Amino acid sequence: MKKAIIGFLVLTLLLLTAACSSNGSSNGSGSSKKTITVVWYPNESGADMKSSRESIDKVIAEATGKKVVDKLTTDYNIAIEAVASGNADIGFLAAQGYIEAHKKNEKVLPLVVNSGASGTLKDAVYYSWIGVNAKDADQYKSNGEYSIEGIKGKKMSFVSTSSTSGFVVPTSRIISQFKSDNLTQDDLQQGGKFFKEVLFGQSHQGSAVNLLTGKADVAAFCDTELGRYVDLKSGEFNKVGATYKVKDHAEEPFNNLGGKEFTVLAVTPVLNAPVVMNTETLSKADQKKLLDTLTSDKVADNKEIFAPEGSKALFAKTKDERFLKIEDSWFDEIRNLTK
Structure with a gap:
C-alpha cells in the first residue's frame, strides 16, 4: 500500500513537472x-x-x-x-x-x-501637439506669434500619464517654458496648481475630442493619431500655427465633429x-x-x-x-x- 502511494506521488510530480515545462x-x-x-x-x-x-x-x-x-x-x-x-x-x-x-x-x-x-x-520621430480651438487661437498669440504662454489657468486635456507625446513630452515643454512656476509633472496632473482643471482622454483621439467638444480649452495629442481624421486647412503640416479641420465623414469618435477646427500652438518631435x-x-x-x-x-x-x-x-x-x-x-x- 505504501509503495502504491509513493508511486502515485512520484507520477503526480512528474506530470506537474511536464505541465510546467510545456507551458x-x-x-x-x-x-x-x-x-x-x-x-x-x-x-x-x-x-x-x-x-x-x-x-x-x-x-x-x-x-x-x-x-x-x-x-x-x-x-x-x-x-x-x-x-x-x-x-x-x-x-x-x-x-x-x-x-x-x-x-x-x-x-x-x-x-x-x-x-x-x-x-x-536619425529621423525616427513623430510629433507631439498642443492645440486649441481655432476660434480661440488668437488669444494665444504673444508678440504676434502663437505661443503656449496663455495656457496657464485653462482647462487642459492630456492623453494619459503613460503617454509619451500626450503627457510626458508636453508637460516637459510646459515645465521648461514656465520655469519661474517651479512646476513638476505631478503639478500638471491635476487642477489648481497651474491649470484650472485637468482631463485625460485615455487616447489621443479622446484628448482631441475633449478639446473640440468644449470640455477643455487646450489639449495635447500627436500627429500620427489625428492625421487620419483631419485635413490641413491652413499653415504647414507639423508647424506651429497650422490649423486642421475634422473631415466631414470622419470615423468615430469624430463622426459628429465634422468641420470642427483646431490650431496648434506647440510642435515637439518624439521618438517613434x-x-x-x-x-x-x-x-x-x-x-x-x-x-x-x-x-x-x-x-x-x-x-x-x-x-x-x-x-x-x-x-x-x-x-x-x-x-x-x-x-x-x-x-x-x-x-x-x-x-
Missing part, C-alpha cells in the same frame, strides 16, 4: 505556446484600425507559425500591465509605455521601431513608438523569427503595413520607412524627461 513561460522558452497575444493601446483599438492590426497579426503569424490573438484596451495602463505581467507577448507601446513596462519587468524589451523616411533612426516583447513568454526562436521578418525588405515593401500617406495604416510610406532593431538605451532620452 514554457517560466523559463522564457515559450516554445510550445500555440498562440501569441498582441496588446494594443486605445489609440489603435478602434474599429477603424482593425485592418491595420490584422496586417501586423498576419506577419507575426506567418513568421512564427502560430495563431495570433489581439487584446484591445481602453486604458494605457491595461496594455502596459498586460505585457509586463505576461498576459500579452507583444505590444505596440509608445516610448513611455515601454519604459514603464520594462521597469515593472526587465524581461520586457524592445523588438523593433519604425524608422524615419531615411530608413534610419516601439513594438515590444516579453522575452519570458516569447521563445528565443520566435523572437529571432519576428526580428528577422519584421526588419526584412518584404515587410518594408508591404503596403498593408507601410502604406501610402493618407491611408488608415499604422505606418506611412513616404520614402524608405522600415522596421529597425532597437536597443533599450535608445529610450534614455525619454527616461531623462521624467527624472
